Amino acid sequence: MTLSRRGFLSLSAAAAAAGLTGCGSRSSLGAADELSMWTWVGSVNDGLIEQAAKAIPGAEAKRLLMTRIGSDYKTKVLTSLAGKSLVPDIVAMNDDVATYFPNADQFVDLHTLGAGGLAGQYLDWKWKLGITPDNRMMAFPMDTGPTALFYRHDIFRKAGVEVEPAEVAAAAPDWNSYIELGKTIKKAVPGSVITDNIASVFDYGLSQQRQRYMTPDGQYIGNGDHIRQVWETAYRVVKEGLSANAQADTTDVGAVVSNGRLVAFIGAVWWAQLGPKNAAPKTKGNWRVCATPGGAGNRGGSFLAITKYCKDPAAAFAFITWLQNAKNQAQAFIDPVLFPSTPATFEDPLLNEPDPFFGGQRIVEVFGTAAKAYPGAYFSPYDSLIRSPIVAELVNVEVGSKTSDQAWRDAQNRVERELTRVGAI
Structure with missing residues (x-):
């Protein structure tokens, strides 16, 4: 397109x-x-x-x-x-x-x-x-909005895994190792999750990419392998039981922080205020940040x-x-x-x-390094329009109403209709 x-x-x-x-x-x-x-x-x-x-x-x-x-x-x-x-x-x-x-x-x-x-x-x-x-x-x-991995130092210690920022970053340099780390923690501390919902994984995975949905000359690439890979990563987090299924714009998002279920979260620097400092002030001293698995991102x-x-x-x-x-x-x-x-x-x-x-x-040492390392990507006038159906279909995957493959096809069909409607294709 x-x-x-x-x-x-x-x-x-x-x-x-x-x-x-x-x-x-x-x-x-x-x-x-x-x-x-x-x-x-x-x-x-x-x-x-x-x-x-x-x-x-x-x-x-x-x-x-x-x-x-x-x-x-x-x-x-x-x-x-x-x-x-x-x-x-x-x-x-x-x-x-x-x-x-x-x-x-x-x-x-x-x-x-x-x-x-x-x-x-x-x-x-x-x-x-x-x-x-x-x-x-x-x-x-x-x-x-540079990103980092926020994590509960105390719960990581309880689970018997690495606890210091440099150690955690070395143990989870990419999404696959991060998911495996999440599985280890969940086994040691039942109920633990590493994201609030599937859309968060997708958004932060996308934030690390050198390309997004469109090229500067107007070609649609949101159906490319780089987007599908981020989609599959988000799906895997859900499939492994590491998502809280706390959907955006609900009180559940704050609850999974305050009740201690969310033991790690890949988020932008502003999440510190909106997340633990606001929702779980009594956890003061228990949080740390380290480099984001999969590379620097910005949101x-x-x-x-x-x-x-x-x-x-x-x-x-x-x-x-x-x-x-x-x-x-x-x-x-x-x-x-x-x-x-x-x-x-x-x-x-x-x-x-x-x-x-x-x-x-x-924490500026972590976020400043990420801000400098972020490769940048082209944002198009249509990014918000494209994201909406993709995230909606991801939610259908998380709640179990569609398979991942069916939701992907439906998302792409909906994007094509929307881009046609606004005259982009």
Whole structure:
């Protein structure tokens, strides 16, 4: 399946049909001396925002007016762009940044503001994710989501297996050895699992791949061996009884952490907060992290973009480059725990404090190494659309309503229908 230029433009047309051609005067949100910004809760350091609200460093005649949008964030951003009136000057984008690529003409090409001169300060793969296939830099790097193996040091000790991070990493360098390790622990400590659900294994396995669902020139490769291998790995974890079958967006996900069943989990750096620190605070000191079986991966991370309706693009660029410099990314790691995209920050003392929750381990050493080692992959505007049927069919496998082979075929058929519907093939 190949996405032609016509197919790419048809996606833009589809977005336009959804409202991106709305009428109205072209104006940005906020007063003349303000730069307005939309984001969501937990995306920026409040102290830095308070500083910019008084005067933006590098553009002191401007101040920041920030609004945190609740639910349906992307819909509200696209609706604002559609109306071409009261559009925010700056918008945050999640790791689905590529879904905005068909609307790249609604944003300032950051190359025109001198962004290229800053590229060397950021992780190369992260920098590239904000650049469209036709080389428009639509979005500027914020945080990242490098992965690691989280595990219960105390339960590993009880099971009689390796317990120190270097030892565990050596014992489970790949998914096969990790599954075997999980089986050993489950035999010694009945009820133990190494994932909450099958979709988690698939998502984190995919996060390690050099290719995902599509190529930059629009060819669909989500039916390739690299995806099928990740699928089969996820299926094997379930078949071996190492998944809790706690489906996403249910209370069961937190319960398997708090009740101690989840003894290991391959997750992104942010899972530390959403997982054990939130769901099982009494396990403080019992967790450790080590290198991810199967190689470095990344899941998550955000961006900032300047809309074409911005009152002062130069001032907006001064703000976002200041907010995301190495020093300020260190502040954002402390609060709200955003892992940096600037390698220089990995050496900052703020990131290298021992973490009591992880037994005094300096976890930045693990995540920083992963962030540097991650090979990067191309994300297409269709990734979310493709993932949905694949994960839905994986769930059918986990709950036992379909065989793995049947679910794979059904997933691919559903993906083909969806890509046809949006004009991608």
